Amino acid sequence: MPELPEVETTRRGIAPHVEGREIVEVIVREPRLRVPVPGDLVDRLVGARLGPLARRAKYLLFPIAGATPASLLWHLGMSGSLRIARLGELPKKHDHLDLVLDDGAILRYHDPRRFGFVDWLAGDVELDPRLARLGPEPLSEAFHGERLHRLSRGRRLAVKPFLMDSGVVVGVGNIYAAEALFLAGIDPRRAAGRIGRERYARLAAAVQEVLAAAIAQGGTTLRDFVGGTGEPGYFRQRLNVYGRDGAPCRRCGGELRRVTLGQRSSVFCPRCQT
DNA sequence: CCGACAACCTGTGAGC
DNA sequence: TGCTCACAGGTTGTCG
Numbered sequence: 001m002p003e004l005p006e007v008e009t010t011r012r013g014i015a016p017h018v019e020g021r022e023i024v025e026v027i028v029r030e031p032r033l034r035v036p037v038p039g040d041l042v043d044r045l046v047g048a049r050l051g052p053l054a055r056r057a058k059y060l061l062f063p064i065a066g067a068t069p070a071s072l073l074w075h076l077g078m079s080g081s082l083r084i085a086r087l088g089e090l091p092k093k094h095d096h097l098d099l100v101l102d103d104g105a106i107l108r109y110h111d112p113r114r115f116g117f118v119d120w121l122a123g124d125v126e127l128d129p130r131l132a133r134l135g136p137e138p139l140s141e142a143f144h145g146e147r148l149h150r151l152s153r154g155r156r157l158a159v160k161p162f163l164m165d166s167g168v169v170v171g172v173g174n175i176y177a178a179e180a181l182f183l184a185g186i187d188p189r190r191a192a193g194r195i196g197r198e199r200y201a202r203l204a205a206a207v208q209e210v211l212a213a214a215i216a217q218g219g220t221t222l223r224d225f226v227g228g229t230g231e232p233g234y235f236r237q238r239l240n241v242y243g244r245d246g247a248p249c250r251r252c253g254g255e256l257r258r259v260t261l262g263q264r265s266s267v268f269c270p271r272c273q274t
Numbered sequence: 275c276c277g278a279c280a281a282c283c284t285g286t287g288a289g290c
Numbered sequence: 291t292g293c294t295c296a297c298a299g300g301t302t303g304t305c306g
Contacts, residue, residue, distance in 0.1 A: 058300075076300090113300095
Protein backbone atom coordinates (compact mmCIF):
# COMPACT_ATOMS: atom_id res chain seq x y z
CA MET A 1 0.00 0.00 0.00
CA PRO A 2 2.91 1.84 -0.26
CA GLU A 3 3.04 4.92 -2.37
CA LEU A 4 6.23 6.89 -2.89
CA PRO A 5 6.58 8.20 0.69
CA GLU A 6 6.18 4.72 2.14
CA VAL A 7 8.71 3.23 -0.28
CA GLU A 8 11.14 6.05 0.45
CA THR A 9 10.62 5.57 4.18
CA THR A 10 11.39 1.89 3.72
CA ARG A 11 14.53 2.69 1.74
CA ARG A 12 15.82 5.05 4.40
CA GLY A 13 15.01 2.63 7.18
CA ILE A 14 16.72 -0.42 5.75
CA ALA A 15 19.60 1.19 3.85
CA PRO A 16 22.00 1.46 6.82
CA HIS A 17 21.45 -2.22 7.57
CA VAL A 18 21.93 -3.64 4.09
CA GLU A 19 24.44 -1.43 2.29
CA GLY A 20 27.84 -3.07 2.03
CA ARG A 21 26.58 -6.31 3.54
CA GLU A 22 27.00 -9.72 2.00
CA ILE A 23 24.03 -12.03 1.60
CA VAL A 24 24.82 -15.35 3.25
CA GLU A 25 21.47 -17.08 2.89
CA VAL A 26 18.19 -16.59 1.01
CA ILE A 27 15.02 -18.20 2.30
CA VAL A 28 12.00 -18.30 0.00
CA ARG A 29 8.91 -19.50 1.85
CA GLU A 30 6.41 -18.48 -0.82
CA PRO A 31 7.60 -17.98 -4.40
CA ARG A 32 4.14 -17.19 -5.76
CA LEU A 33 4.32 -13.41 -5.82
CA ARG A 34 2.91 -11.25 -8.60
CA VAL A 35 5.97 -12.25 -10.59
CA PRO A 36 7.11 -15.67 -9.38
CA VAL A 37 10.43 -15.51 -7.53
CA PRO A 38 12.98 -16.57 -10.19
CA GLY A 39 14.23 -20.11 -9.68
CA ASP A 40 17.86 -19.04 -9.90
CA LEU A 41 17.52 -16.06 -7.59
CA VAL A 42 18.89 -17.85 -4.54
CA ASP A 43 22.02 -18.97 -6.39
CA ARG A 44 22.61 -15.50 -7.78
CA LEU A 45 22.24 -13.80 -4.41
CA VAL A 46 24.14 -16.02 -2.02
CA GLY A 47 27.60 -14.53 -1.69
CA ALA A 48 26.59 -11.26 -3.37
CA ARG A 49 27.34 -7.89 -1.78
CA LEU A 50 24.80 -5.04 -1.79
CA GLY A 51 25.63 -1.53 -2.95
CA PRO A 52 23.83 1.76 -2.20
CA LEU A 53 20.08 1.29 -2.05
CA ALA A 54 18.13 3.35 -4.57
CA ARG A 55 14.51 4.06 -5.41
CA ARG A 56 12.86 4.77 -8.75
CA ALA A 57 9.12 5.44 -8.65
CA LYS A 58 7.76 2.82 -6.23
CA TYR A 59 10.56 0.36 -7.05
CA LEU A 60 13.43 -0.31 -4.71
CA LEU A 61 16.73 -1.09 -6.40
CA PHE A 62 19.41 -3.11 -4.66
CA PRO A 63 22.59 -2.87 -6.72
CA ILE A 64 24.76 -5.97 -6.64
CA ALA A 65 28.43 -5.10 -6.27
CA GLY A 66 30.60 -6.54 -9.01
CA ALA A 67 32.01 -6.11 -12.47
CA THR A 68 28.83 -6.56 -14.49
CA PRO A 69 25.94 -4.27 -13.54
CA ALA A 70 23.03 -6.09 -11.93
CA SER A 71 20.35 -5.23 -9.41
CA LEU A 72 17.59 -6.68 -7.40
CA LEU A 73 14.32 -4.99 -8.39
CA TRP A 74 11.78 -4.99 -5.59
CA HIS A 75 8.19 -3.74 -5.70
CA LEU A 76 5.97 -3.76 -2.61
CA GLY A 77 2.67 -3.90 -4.49
CA MET A 78 -0.40 -3.02 -2.40
CA SER A 79 0.42 -4.68 0.88
CA GLY A 80 4.15 -5.38 0.89
CA SER A 81 6.66 -4.24 3.47
CA LEU A 82 10.36 -4.81 4.07
CA ARG A 83 11.91 -4.64 7.50
CA ILE A 84 15.00 -5.64 9.38
CA ALA A 85 14.54 -8.65 11.65
CA ARG A 86 16.99 -10.12 14.12
CA LEU A 87 18.50 -13.53 13.63
CA GLY A 88 16.27 -16.07 15.32
CA GLU A 89 13.10 -13.97 15.04
CA LEU A 90 10.44 -16.37 13.85
CA PRO A 91 8.71 -15.56 10.57
CA LYS A 92 5.02 -14.70 10.75
CA LYS A 93 2.26 -15.48 8.31
CA HIS A 94 2.92 -13.88 4.91
CA ASP A 95 6.63 -13.38 5.61
CA HIS A 96 7.50 -14.74 2.18
CA LEU A 97 11.20 -14.12 1.81
CA ASP A 98 14.33 -13.50 3.90
CA LEU A 99 17.74 -12.22 2.92
CA VAL A 100 20.11 -13.23 5.71
CA LEU A 101 23.07 -10.86 5.92
CA ASP A 102 26.62 -11.46 7.08
CA ASP A 103 26.14 -9.57 10.36
CA GLY A 104 23.16 -11.70 11.34
CA ALA A 105 20.47 -9.19 10.39
CA ILE A 106 17.63 -10.36 8.18
CA LEU A 107 15.88 -8.35 5.49
CA ARG A 108 12.37 -9.79 5.71
CA TYR A 109 9.59 -9.36 3.13
CA HIS A 110 5.96 -9.44 4.26
CA ASP A 111 3.09 -9.22 1.76
CA PRO A 112 -0.41 -10.60 2.49
CA ARG A 113 -1.87 -9.89 -0.95
CA ARG A 114 1.25 -10.93 -2.87
CA PHE A 115 0.93 -8.11 -5.40
CA GLY A 116 4.58 -7.25 -4.94
CA PHE A 117 7.57 -8.99 -6.47
CA VAL A 118 11.33 -9.38 -6.44
CA ASP A 119 13.21 -9.84 -9.66
CA TRP A 120 16.75 -10.03 -10.91
CA LEU A 121 17.66 -7.22 -13.25
CA ALA A 122 20.76 -7.65 -15.37
CA GLY A 123 22.36 -4.66 -17.05
CA ASP A 124 21.42 -1.00 -17.01
CA VAL A 125 18.49 -0.27 -14.71
CA GLU A 126 16.97 2.46 -16.88
CA LEU A 127 16.78 0.11 -19.86
CA ASP A 128 14.52 -2.35 -18.12
CA PRO A 129 11.07 -2.20 -19.76
CA ARG A 130 9.41 -1.77 -16.37
CA LEU A 131 11.38 1.40 -15.74
CA ALA A 132 12.02 2.72 -19.23
CA ARG A 133 8.64 4.41 -19.76
CA LEU A 134 8.26 5.96 -16.36
CA GLY A 135 7.68 9.68 -16.04
CA PRO A 136 9.84 11.95 -13.87
CA GLU A 137 10.22 11.73 -10.12
CA PRO A 138 7.71 14.09 -8.52
CA LEU A 139 10.33 15.63 -6.25
CA SER A 140 12.72 16.35 -9.12
CA GLU A 141 13.05 19.45 -11.26
CA ALA A 142 11.73 17.51 -14.24
CA PHE A 143 8.27 17.55 -12.72
CA HIS A 144 6.31 20.78 -12.98
CA GLY A 145 2.93 22.22 -13.89
CA GLU A 146 4.02 22.86 -17.44
CA ARG A 147 4.47 19.11 -17.98
CA LEU A 148 1.03 18.35 -16.59
CA HIS A 149 -0.47 21.02 -18.83
CA ARG A 150 1.31 19.81 -21.95
CA LEU A 151 0.54 16.10 -21.49
CA SER A 152 -3.10 16.71 -20.67
CA ARG A 153 -4.08 18.66 -23.76
CA GLY A 154 -7.01 16.96 -25.46
CA ARG A 155 -7.44 14.40 -22.68
CA ARG A 156 -10.96 13.78 -21.44
CA LEU A 157 -9.74 11.56 -18.62
CA ALA A 158 -10.49 12.86 -15.13
CA VAL A 159 -7.54 14.68 -13.61
CA LYS A 160 -7.15 12.27 -10.70
CA PRO A 161 -6.44 9.13 -12.75
CA PHE A 162 -4.36 11.35 -15.06
CA LEU A 163 -2.17 12.32 -12.10
CA MET A 164 -1.86 8.66 -11.10
CA ASP A 165 -0.57 7.65 -14.56
CA SER A 166 3.06 6.62 -14.10
CA GLY A 167 3.93 7.93 -17.55
CA VAL A 168 2.94 11.41 -16.43
CA VAL A 169 4.63 11.41 -13.05
CA VAL A 170 5.61 8.48 -10.85
CA GLY A 171 4.86 7.71 -7.25
CA VAL A 172 1.49 9.43 -6.89
CA GLY A 173 -1.05 6.82 -5.79
CA ASN A 174 -4.59 7.00 -4.54
CA ILE A 175 -3.89 8.67 -1.20
CA TYR A 176 -1.62 11.44 -2.35
CA ALA A 177 -3.48 12.15 -5.59
CA ALA A 178 -6.60 12.85 -3.53
CA GLU A 179 -4.66 14.96 -1.03
CA ALA A 180 -2.83 16.99 -3.68
CA LEU A 181 -6.07 17.77 -5.52
CA PHE A 182 -7.60 18.97 -2.26
CA LEU A 183 -4.63 21.24 -1.55
CA ALA A 184 -4.80 22.62 -5.08
CA GLY A 185 -8.58 23.14 -4.89
CA ILE A 186 -9.24 21.06 -8.02
CA ASP A 187 -12.26 18.77 -8.47
CA PRO A 188 -10.86 15.26 -9.09
CA ARG A 189 -13.60 14.62 -11.69
CA ARG A 190 -12.57 17.50 -13.91
CA ALA A 191 -11.31 16.50 -17.35
CA ALA A 192 -7.51 16.77 -17.38
CA GLY A 193 -7.56 18.62 -20.69
CA ARG A 194 -9.79 21.35 -19.31
CA ILE A 195 -7.45 22.62 -16.62
CA GLY A 196 -5.25 25.61 -17.30
CA ARG A 197 -1.56 26.34 -16.75
CA GLU A 198 -2.02 28.22 -13.54
CA ARG A 199 -4.03 25.51 -11.84
CA TYR A 200 -1.54 22.86 -12.98
CA ALA A 201 1.28 24.89 -11.48
CA ARG A 202 -0.59 24.81 -8.19
CA LEU A 203 -1.27 21.10 -8.54
CA ALA A 204 2.40 20.25 -9.15
CA ALA A 205 3.35 22.31 -6.11
CA ALA A 206 0.68 20.54 -4.05
CA VAL A 207 1.97 17.10 -5.12
CA GLN A 208 5.47 18.05 -4.01
CA GLU A 209 4.25 19.55 -0.78
CA VAL A 210 2.17 16.56 0.24
CA LEU A 211 4.80 13.98 -0.70
CA ALA A 212 7.57 15.84 1.11
CA ALA A 213 5.42 16.22 4.21
CA ALA A 214 4.48 12.53 4.16
CA ILE A 215 8.12 11.46 3.85
CA ALA A 216 8.99 13.71 6.78
CA GLN A 217 6.32 11.91 8.83
CA GLY A 218 7.53 8.43 7.88
CA GLY A 219 4.68 7.78 5.44
CA THR A 220 1.03 6.91 5.97
CA THR A 221 0.06 3.81 7.92
CA LEU A 222 -3.53 2.82 7.19
CA ARG A 223 -3.51 -0.72 8.40
CA ASP A 224 -0.23 -2.53 8.49
CA PHE A 225 2.44 -0.46 6.80
CA VAL A 226 5.70 -0.27 8.72
CA GLY A 227 8.93 1.34 7.63
CA GLY A 228 12.23 -0.53 7.55
CA THR A 229 12.69 -0.21 11.27
CA GLY A 230 9.22 -1.55 12.07
CA GLU A 231 7.79 1.88 12.92
CA PRO A 232 4.43 2.97 11.50
CA GLY A 233 4.08 6.24 9.57
CA TYR A 234 2.43 9.25 11.15
CA PHE A 235 1.03 11.08 8.14
CA ARG A 236 -2.41 9.54 8.54
CA GLN A 237 -3.55 12.14 11.03
CA ARG A 238 -2.67 14.83 8.51
CA LEU A 239 -4.90 13.47 5.74
CA ASN A 240 -7.52 15.98 4.65
CA VAL A 241 -9.73 13.85 2.42
CA TYR A 242 -8.47 10.29 1.88
CA GLY A 243 -10.61 7.88 3.88
CA ARG A 244 -12.74 10.72 5.30
CA ASP A 245 -15.82 10.38 3.15
CA GLY A 246 -18.88 11.77 4.95
CA ALA A 247 -16.73 13.67 7.46
CA PRO A 248 -16.57 17.48 7.60
CA CYS A 249 -14.06 19.29 5.40
CA ARG A 250 -11.25 20.66 7.57
CA ARG A 251 -11.34 23.88 5.58
CA CYS A 252 -15.01 24.76 5.05
CA GLY A 253 -16.84 22.32 7.31
CA GLY A 254 -18.94 20.93 4.45
CA GLU A 255 -19.47 17.19 4.01
CA LEU A 256 -16.80 15.33 2.04
CA ARG A 257 -18.06 13.20 -0.82
CA ARG A 258 -16.86 9.97 -2.42
CA VAL A 259 -16.93 9.10 -6.11
CA THR A 260 -15.23 6.38 -8.15
CA LEU A 261 -12.70 7.46 -10.78
CA GLY A 262 -10.59 5.00 -12.72
CA GLN A 263 -11.86 2.22 -10.43
CA ARG A 264 -10.45 3.97 -7.39
CA SER A 265 -12.47 5.62 -4.69
CA SER A 266 -11.92 9.34 -4.57
CA VAL A 267 -12.93 11.62 -1.73
CA PHE A 268 -13.12 15.36 -2.17
CA CYS A 269 -14.81 18.51 -0.92
CA PRO A 270 -17.48 19.66 -3.39
CA ARG A 271 -17.23 23.21 -2.07
CA CYS A 272 -13.45 23.67 -1.90
CA GLN A 273 -12.58 21.70 -5.02
CA THR A 274 -13.83 23.03 -8.33
C1' DC B 275 -3.67 6.59 -29.15
C1' DC B 276 -7.38 6.76 -25.65
C1' DG B 277 -10.24 5.16 -21.97
C1' DA B 278 -12.82 1.59 -19.58
C1' DC B 279 -12.49 -2.61 -17.22
C1' DA B 280 -10.89 -7.12 -15.40
C1' DA B 281 -7.43 -9.51 -13.14
C1' DC B 282 -3.89 -10.77 -9.68
C1' DC B 283 -4.79 -12.20 -3.77
C1' DT B 284 -5.85 -11.92 1.18
C1' DG B 285 -7.69 -9.48 5.04
C1' DT B 286 -10.92 -6.49 7.42
C1' DG B 287 -14.94 -4.11 8.77
C1' DA B 288 -19.86 -3.37 8.19
C1' DG B 289 -24.34 -5.15 8.20
C1' DC B 290 -27.44 -8.74 9.12
C1' DT C 291 -20.17 -16.13 16.99
C1' DG C 292 -20.81 -16.38 11.99
C1' DC C 293 -21.97 -15.36 7.25
C1' DT C 294 -21.74 -12.28 3.03
C1' DC C 295 -20.42 -8.31 0.78
C1' DA C 296 -17.76 -4.26 -0.37
C1' DC C 297 -13.50 -2.53 -0.40
C1' DA C 298 -8.26 -1.86 0.28
C1' DG C 299 -1.88 1.65 -0.61
C1' DG C 300 -0.60 -0.96 -7.52
C1' DT C 301 0.22 -2.53 -12.00
C1' DT C 302 -0.63 -4.93 -16.36
C1' DG C 303 -3.16 -6.57 -20.08
C1' DT C 304 -7.17 -6.70 -23.14
C1' DC C 305 -10.81 -4.85 -25.71
C1' DG C 306 -13.64 -1.56 -28.34
